[in-house]
Structure formats: structure tokens, C-alpha cells
Amino acid sequence: MTAGGHVTLVGAGPGAADLLTYRAWRAVARADVVVHDRLVPVEVLDDLGEHVEVVDVGKAPGRHKVPQDGINALLVRHARAGRRVVRLKGGDPFVFGRGGEEYAACVAAGVAVDVVPGVSSALAVPALAGVPVTHRGTTTAFHVVTAHTRAGEQELDDVAAGCVTQRAATLVILMGVSALPAIVTRLLDAGASPDTPVAIVERGSTPDQRVTRVGLDLAAKRADELGVRAPAVIVIGDVAAHGLLEGTSDRGDVGDPRG
Structure with a gap:
């Protein structure tokens, strides 16, 4: 596994900021990089420090800012640089969220990865x-x-x-x-x-x-x-x-x- 950096796949819940779990909120608060989807409650990002890099990779019907392979590569690159990466996903990462693909990409690259379930x-x-x-x-x-x-x-x-x-x-x-x-x-x-x-x-x-x-x-x-x-x-x-x-x-x- 890559020393230092790691990726946490975080479920942001259905849309309301107060439906994030405490564990999810804590992971976001400790992140160096947050890579987020379109439908997450972005207000949870308002209080992040200036050092935190926030990357919007949100997908809309027929319009993908960053293809899935690009997202996978982004997570791996930041983690290999020793950064704490949060992949903030709407709902639960493993319910039609392609979280399994991102998890597998991290494992294949030797990057430490864990999951914070979300309210689907x-x-x-x-x-x-x-x-x-x-x-x-x-x-x-x-x-x-x-x-x-x-x-x-x-x-x-x-x-x-x-x-x-x-x-x-x-x-x-x-x-x-x-x-x-x-x-x-x-x-x-x-x-x-x-x-x-x-x-x-x-x-x-x-x-x-x-x-x-x-x-x-x-x-x-x-x-x-x-x-x-x-x-x-x-x-x-x-x-x-x-x-x-x-x-x-x-x-x-x-x-x-x-x-």
C-alpha cells in the first residue's frame, strides 16, 4: 500500500446536509482533497480550510465533467501524493454509485481505501x-x-x-x-x-x-x-x-x- 495517503469513499446521503452521518462529516473535515458529485450537499464544504482542494466531478444526464476512469485516476494520484482523499458521493457509495469501481481501482493501484456508508x-x-x-x-x-x-x-x-x-x-x-x-x-x-x-x-x-x-x-x-x-x-x-x-x-x- 502507498504510505501516508489514502482514499475514503463517503456516502453523502439523499441531499440534506443533516442526513450525513457523523462519521461522514468527520471524514470530510479531515480531508486534504474532496472529490464530489453533483447531488451532494455542497454546504458541508463551506467550512473547509483554505488548504483543502475541492474537485467537482459531478455528472448530469448526457454530460460528464470527468469520465469514470479519470475520477479513478484522480483519486489514486492524490493518494499517492500522501494526501487524505474523500470521494463524496450522493446516497451510498455502493448503491448505483460506482463506488465499487473506485474501490477496486484504489486496490489495484496499491492505495489504501475504506468506505463510510451513506443513507441511500x-x-x-x-x-x-x-x-x-x-x-x-x-x-x-x-x-x-x-x-x-x-x-x-x-x-x-x-x-x-x-x-x-x-x-x-x-x-x-x-x-x-x-x-x-x-x-x-x-x-x-x-x-x-x-x-x-x-x-x-x-x-x-x-x-x-x-x-x-x-x-x-x-x-x-x-x-x-x-x-x-x-x-x-x-x-x-x-x-x-x-x-x-x-x-x-x-x-x-x-x-x-x-x-
């Missing part, structure tokens, strides 16, 4: 919107997928579709706003009930959080009408029913777009 948006954002991904008497399992691969938008696989069509588990979709029309078509074609509840939570954990609840068949149309934009988490299944936790759920209800 897949769980936190639904919870903050009052949507439990599991609920006694409703569902006891959930399945998390991303709507994007290296090739772009993808169709849901059979396992994901089966969660909804068989009402066997909650389906949580990350990075799925642009793919929502295709997702709806895929699920309906697979036999999902048109009135399956859907909750779309935009900008979860921030002051601008907005929740849209709607039946599956109208989900894409309603999202387009309301101008739903990324970042958003899409929850599909009976747990997304309006009024579930108040005992007044109605699967066919189109809820107030603000929750």
Missing part, C-alpha cells in the same frame, strides 16, 4: 415522503433498480416487472424520470394492474421536495403534465397508496402533487 436515497427519500417500502400486511420485500445502464435507458427485467405484476414486492426505481413512459408500458404489458399505486418523489430531503401519487396507467402522463424532473425516486406498489398510513388508502387515487 432508495430508502430515505420514500421514507421522508411518508412511503414505507415495506409495511406489515401490505408487503414484506422491496426491489431496487436503476433505469439507466451504460447504454442509457433500459427496460425493466422480469424480476422487477414481477414485483409489480404479482404484487410480491415494492419496486423502487432510481434515475427513472426520463424512462417513465417505457416503464409504465413495460409493466402494463406484463400484466400489472392499471391502478397499481405509484409515488414519485422529486428532490427528496430538500425544501423543494414534491410528491406525486397516481395510478400506474396515468403515471407518465401526470408526470409530464406536472413537469416532474430528476432527481426523483419512483416507488411502485401498494405501499405507495395515498392514505396507507392513515388507514384510508385508495389505489386509484391521484394524490395532491405536493404530497
Whole structure:
């Protein structure tokens, strides 16, 4: 291992600064270099010393400031120079965050690396919107997928579709706003009930959080009408029913777009 320098992959949580863990905050406070994504709460960087180098490598749909190989090389280079490097990533580093690739790159280069888990948006954002991904008497399992691969938008696989069509588990979709029309078509074609509840939570954990609840068949149309934009988490299944936790759920209800 390289003497002195090391890399810490830090999960920044779903967006709100106060959802960083104490361990995450402490790692950032001790860093010599912070390499951060687009959706992290940048206010946590405001109090860093002047000696700390902050590098924005944020990715937006269709626009990557720094390709993944470049990020890997950046982490290794700074660590080999004896610096304490924090790779600050939205959510959890190992949940669709490519943290595994960065970890492996450090190991291959002989650089010491560790991980500070983060609060994943897949769980936190639904919870903050009052949507439990599991609920006694409703569902006891959930399945998390991303709507994007290296090739772009993808169709849901059979396992994901089966969660909804068989009402066997909650389906949580990350990075799925642009793919929502295709997702709806895929699920309906697979036999999902048109009135399956859907909750779309935009900008979860921030002051601008907005929740849209709607039946599956109208989900894409309603999202387009309301101008739903990324970042958003899409929850599909009976747990997304309006009024579930108040005992007044109605699967066919189109809820107030603000929750």
C-alpha cells in the first residue's frame, strides 16, 4: 500500500446536509482533497480550510465533467501524493454509485481505501415522503433498480416487472424520470394492474421536495403534465397508496402533487 495517503469513499446521503452521518462529516473535515458529485450537499464544504482542494466531478444526464476512469485516476494520484482523499458521493457509495469501481481501482493501484456508508436515497427519500417500502400486511420485500445502464435507458427485467405484476414486492426505481413512459408500458404489458399505486418523489430531503401519487396507467402522463424532473425516486406498489398510513388508502387515487 502507498504510505501516508489514502482514499475514503463517503456516502453523502439523499441531499440534506443533516442526513450525513457523523462519521461522514468527520471524514470530510479531515480531508486534504474532496472529490464530489453533483447531488451532494455542497454546504458541508463551506467550512473547509483554505488548504483543502475541492474537485467537482459531478455528472448530469448526457454530460460528464470527468469520465469514470479519470475520477479513478484522480483519486489514486492524490493518494499517492500522501494526501487524505474523500470521494463524496450522493446516497451510498455502493448503491448505483460506482463506488465499487473506485474501490477496486484504489486496490489495484496499491492505495489504501475504506468506505463510510451513506443513507441511500432508495430508502430515505420514500421514507421522508411518508412511503414505507415495506409495511406489515401490505408487503414484506422491496426491489431496487436503476433505469439507466451504460447504454442509457433500459427496460425493466422480469424480476422487477414481477414485483409489480404479482404484487410480491415494492419496486423502487432510481434515475427513472426520463424512462417513465417505457416503464409504465413495460409493466402494463406484463400484466400489472392499471391502478397499481405509484409515488414519485422529486428532490427528496430538500425544501423543494414534491410528491406525486397516481395510478400506474396515468403515471407518465401526470408526470409530464406536472413537469416532474430528476432527481426523483419512483416507488411502485401498494405501499405507495395515498392514505396507507392513515388507514384510508385508495389505489386509484391521484394524490395532491405536493404530497
